[in-house]
Amino acid sequence: xxxxxxxxxxxxxxxxxxxxxxxxxxxxxxxxxxxxxxxxxxxxxxxxxxxxxxxxxxxxxxxxxxxxxxxxxxxxxxxxxxxxxxxxxxxxxxxxxxxxxxxxxxxxxxxxxxxx
Amino acid sequence: xxxxxxxxxxxxxxxxxxxxxxxxxxxxxxxxxxxxxxxxxxxxxxxxxxxxxxxxxxxxxxxxxxxxxxxxxxxxxxxxxxxxxxxxxxxxxxxxxxxxxxxxxxxxxxxx
Numbered sequence: 001x002x003x004x005x006x007x008x009x010x011x012x013x014x015x016x017x018x019x020x021x022x023x024x025x026x027x028x029x030x031x032x033x034x035x036x037x038x039x040x041x042x043x044x045x046x047x048x049x050x051x052x053x054x055x056x057x058x059x060x061x062x063x064x065x066x067x068x069x070x071x072x073x074x075x076x077x078x079x080x081x082x083x084x085x086x087x088x089x090x091x092x093x094x095x096x097x098x099x100x101x102x103x104x105x106x107x108x109x110x111x112x113x114x115x116x
Numbered sequence: 117x118x119x120x121x122x123x124x125x126x127x128x129x130x131x132x133x134x135x136x137x138x139x140x141x142x143x144x145x146x147x148x149x150x151x152x153x154x155x156x157x158x159x160x161x162x163x164x165x166x167x168x169x170x171x172x173x174x175x176x177x178x179x180x181x182x183x184x185x186x187x188x189x190x191x192x193x194x195x196x197x198x199x200x201x202x203x204x205x206x207x208x209x210x211x212x213x214x215x216x217x218x219x220x221x222x223x224x225x226x227x228x
Contacts, residue, residue, distance in 0.1 A: 044219040044222050045157075045208065046218075046219070047218070047219075095165075101217070102155065102167070102171075103157075104176070106165055106166070107164065108163075108164055109164050
């Protein structure tokens with residue numbers, strides 16, 4: 001069965017960096033676009049970025065463009081999100097999912113708190 | 117960005133009674149593949165969202181048939197024919213047509 005497991009979240013100071021990981025199993029990872037989303041406390045989810053199966057095509061939401069970088073390692077069945085210049089408003093639970101249009105499976109999320 | 121609105125934002129329902137949630141998009145959602153990428157999600161407290169409905173009206177595997185959805189243009193509806201205790205939580209509509217894909221504010225459903 002499809003499993004997505006995020007890791008790497010935690011407490012970081014404003015201006016700091018974090019790298020999130022998402023370990024995928026139960027499907028042919030390289031066949032799928034993959035997506036990062038986040039959900040701030042009490043808010044609806046927000047799509048942040050997606051990457052094609054080969055890694056050739058990438059898109060970002062304006063809220064993270066220039067600060068976050070999505071990448072993948074198909075040999076390791078893993079998806080990554082490098083987050084730089086973090087701000088208080090980046091505080092949220094971060095989820096990975098498959099293809100951004102249907103968003104059929106989600107991980108359990110990893111919390112990120114940006115605070116001094 | 118496409119703005120998704122939902123109504124009501126909160127719904128208190130008696131067990132066994134029907135419930136209906138409306139979702140409206142600020143622009144049309146027909147994608148170049150001919151499909152309308154409008155999905156519905158359910159989120160229980162402390163859990164990640166779970167997709168219930170994809171492309172307007174298609175139920176996901178394992179979703180009870182008391183859930184149905186419909187819509188066209190910019191107006192969409194999710195209906196629960198007879199609410200059960202496990203249906204509590206927040207329901208989100210989401211458009212997957214225009215990037216960035218966007219979610220509605222959510223409708224919180226609880227039992228009266």
